[in-house]
Amino acid sequence: xxxxxxxxxxxxxxGQQPSKEKIIARQGQVxxxxxxxxxxxxxxxxxxxxxxxxxxxEIAVSMLMNAFIFEKALMREHFNESYIESDLYPKATFExxxxxxxxxxxxxxxxxxxxxxxxxxxxxxxxxxxxxxYIQGGxxxxxxxxxxxxxxxxxxxxxxxxxxxxxxxxxxxxxxxPYES
Amino acid sequence: xxxxFLWILDLNIDLMKARKTVFLLILFGTANFxxxxxxxxxxxxxxxDIPQYSLATFKSxxxxxxxxxETRKKGILEIFAANRFWNTPSLRTQSFAADRLSSRIxxxxxxxxxxxxxxxxxxxxxxFDTYLKYKLVQQRKDKKGxxxxxxxxxxxSYFSEAIADNSIQDNFAKRLSFTTQLLIAKKxxxxxxxxxxxxxxxxxxxxxxxxxxxHVALGFGGRYKLGHHISFVSEYYTVFNPVKSRDTYGPFxxxxxxxxxxxxxxFMLTNAVNMVEDAFITQTYNNFNFRNxxxxxxxxxxxxxxxxxxxxxxxxxxxx
Numbered sequence: 001x002x003x004x005x006x007x008x009x010x011x012x013x014x015g016q017q018p019s020k021e022k023i024i025a026r027q028g029q030v031x032x033x034x035x036x037x038x039x040x041x042x043x044x045x046x047x048x049x050x051x052x053x054x055x056x057x058e059i060a061v062s063m064l065m066n067a068f069i070f071e072k073a074l075m076r077e078h079f080n081e082s083y084i085e086s087d088l089y090p091k092a093t094f095e096x097x098x099x100x101x102x103x104x105x106x107x108x109x110x111x112x113x114x115x116x117x118x119x120x121x122x123x124x125x126x127x128x129x130x131x132x133x134y135i136q137g138g139x140x141x142x143x144x145x146x147x148x149x150x151x152x153x154x155x156x157x158x159x160x161x162x163x164x165x166x167x168x169x170x171x172x173x174x175x176x177x178p179y180e181s
Numbered sequence: 182x183x184x185x186f187l188w189i190l191d192l193n194i195d196l197m198k199a200r201k202t203v204f205l206l207i208l209f210g211t212a213n214f215x216x217x218x219x220x221x222x223x224x225x226x227x228x229x230d231i232p233q234y235s236l237a238t239f240k241s242x243x244x245x246x247x248x249x250x251e252t253r254k255k256g257i258l259e260i261f262a263a264n265r266f267w268n269t270p271s272l273r274t275q276s277f278a279a280d281r282l283s284s285r286i287x288x289x290x291x292x293x294x295x296x297x298x299x300x301x302x303x304x305x306x307x308x309f310d311t312y313l314k315y316k317l318v319q320q321r322k323d324k325k326g327x328x329x330x331x332x333x334x335x336x337x338s339y340f341s342e343a344i345a346d347n348s349i350q351d352n353f354a355k356r357l358s359f360t361t362q363l364l365i366a367k368k369x370x371x372x373x374x375x376x377x378x379x380x381x382x383x384x385x386x387x388x389x390x391x392x393x394x395x396h397v398a399l400g401f402g403g404r405y406k407l408g409h410h411i412s413f414v415s416e417y418y419t420v421f422n423p424v425k426s427r428d429t430y431g432p433f434x435x436x437x438x439x440x441x442x443x444x445x446x447x448f449m450l451t452n453a454v455n456m457v458e459d460a461f462i463t464q465t466y467n468n469f470n471f472r473n474x475x476x477x478x479x480x481x482x483x484x485x486x487x488x489x490x491x492x493x494x495x496x497x498x499x500x501x
Contacts, residue, residue: 022220026227044492047231049224060220062228066236072487073254074443081237082409082440087322087371090233095221157410159441179223 023139025050025174030063034165041075041164043068050174052139057101059113061094061174083154084120092119094126101132108133113141120152142173233322238330238368239376241483242289242297242314244402245416245434245449246461249376250332250366252316253291256489261287261301263456263481268473279478281305285456303456310457312336320368334362338457340386355385358459362400372406380418382459389426397421398462404438412438414449418462430468432461434479447481 028048034041048063065086070076080086096115113128130143146169149156156164239249242259253259266279274280285308287301295316302309318331340356359382366376378400387394402416414436423429436449452469453461454477467475 022223024223024227042492049227051220051223053220058220060224062221062224064228064231064233066233067231069491071491073257073489073491074485074487076491077237077240078440078442081240085371086236090322093221093224155409157441163442 021054022179023052023054023176024179025141025176028061028063028172028174030170030172032068032168032170034168036163036165038163041070043070043075043079045069048172048174050141050176051179052098052176054103057098057103059094059096059098059115063092065090065092065119083156089120092117094118096126098130098132103134103139106134120154122152124151137178139176140174141176142171144169144171146170229323232326234326235320235322235330235368238320238366238374239404240412240438240440241445241447243447243481244376244404245414245436245438245447245481246432246451246453246456246479247378247400247402247416247418247458248312248314248332248334248362248364249402250316250330250364252295252297252314252332253289253485254489255291255294256487257291258486258488259289259299260484260486261285261289261299261481262483263287263479265305265451265454265456265477265479267454267477270473281474283454283456301457305454306460307341308338308455308457308460309341310336310338320366329365329367332364332366334360334364334458336360336458338459344386346388349386349388351386358382358384358386360458360462362458366402374404376400376402378402378418380458380462382463384459384463388424392424392426393422396423396463400462410440414438414447420463424463427466429463430465432465433469436479443485445481445483445485447479447483449479449481451477451479453477 026049027046028050029044029046030048031042031044045063045068047067048061050059050061052059065084066080068076068079070079094115094117096113099112099114101111109132111130111132113130115126117124117126126145128143128145130141133140146167148167149164150166239251241249242251242253243249263285265283266281268274268280283303283305285301285303287299289297289299291297297314298312300311313335315333317333318327318329320327320330336359338358340358344351360380362378362380364376364378366374368374380398380400382396382398384394398418398420400416400418402414404412404414406412415434417431417433419431420429430452432451432453434449434451434453436447439446452467452475453465455461455464469475
């Protein structure tokens with residue numbers, strides 16, 4: 001009997017997992033900007049997926065690189081073909097935790113989201129200041145952060161170095177709904 | 182003796198406890214790990230129904246001299262200048278750079294994301310041409326959709342040069358030629374794409390009564406990306422019923438495509454003098470080799486202007 005106790009414990013641990021509440025955002029918005037004196041580049045992705053486990057405060061984000069829409073149609077082709085190589089690395093993902101997050105706090109709070117961002121085969125630790133709003137049973141996460149192009153092993157030919165900024169600013173906004181699996 | 186035995190028993194129990202604790206710790210560890218993996222797995226599952234199309238099987242609307250399956254996106258105007266330079270067989274000439282030059286200047290426009298059109302004029306033979314191109318099927322990367330891309334191509338060209346031979350009767354209709362192509366391509370790997378092009382050509386003018394008016398041809402084309410912006414391309418067309426009055430050869434090319442920003446430069450070595458489909462497929466009179474006048478150096482330059490903005494809300498793109 002005593003040998004079975006750990007198994008019960010384990011079953012309880014696994015058993016708790018699905019019952020914990022998860023919330024999902026299916027049409028999250030991520031946009032990025034590059035400002036240079038030569039040209040300004042902006043791209044938007046309105047199909048970003050994100051999920052939060054409210055019990056553990058863990059968060060995951062997944063976006064398709066070829067779902068980014070640019071001002072110019074040719075930029076999208078260049079972005080996918082020559083820079084991000086979306087045939088080889090179709091997705092960018094983020095996996096992390098919202099630090100000191102209280103799911104029951106109504107109204108607005110600003111928290112740090114800490115985790116690993118993977119894009120173009122490179123993983124980076126990021127800490128992102130995020131505004132969390134809790135309105136009518138739904139959570140909205142939004143924020144802005146900046147990241148360096150050179151961190152992600154993206155090769156820009158010397159002729160075009162003036163067209164693409166070294167620092168890219170990224171905006172995001174996710175509206176979460178309860179997740180039913 | 183008994184004490185000593187009990188001591189061993191104690192140790193045994195301790196060991197069992199320790200093992201149990203370690204066992205539990207490992208299991209808790211995995212439980213947490215599985216939890217973290219779960220979130221991305223759920224997202225993977227959620228996103229699996231979004232169709233994934235193959236982008237940019239070729240970088241340009243031409244592989245080298247012939248059309249590729251690519252069409253221009255809606256609202257894109259392409260200014261296209263194609264040039265061919267070649268030398269006459271004479272040993273000594275006083276021409277600057279090259280003996281002969283032919284240019285095709287064209288404007289090409291994307292009416293919708295699938296439909297493109299273009300008009301152009303060629304200096305050599307005074308050819309004027311227009312085309313319509315429609316992307317019928319787009320290859321998908323996921324296993325659900327089509328494994329190939331298919332584009333329909335139709336052109337018409339007008340031969341405006343005077344005809345020296347009095348026995349050839351001509352009028353406007355007879356000076357027209359038409360080419361219909363079914364362009365079928367597959368992006369086999371991110372770097373390597375292949376295309377085949379079954380073609381039907383109707384030519385109004387004939388040099389002899391024995392020549393057929395209608396030709397059937399098959400084209401082959403491929404590109405291999407050497408770098409992010411440079412690719413190696415090659416193309417070949419074979420005609421199954423060529424003209425009988427003169428020897429013709431299949432047009433062949435070896436080329437480099439270099440893309441930088443809104444500009445695309447294509448360099449090629451070819452035996453095809455003409456740049457309009459019906460002319461280069463059925464009327465290439467020299468085979469491919471490195472002698473004059475067979476060898477042509479080809480240079481295409483494409484500049485792209487976007488007339489349609491992709492993003493809906495206009496207030497963006499200002500410095501924060």
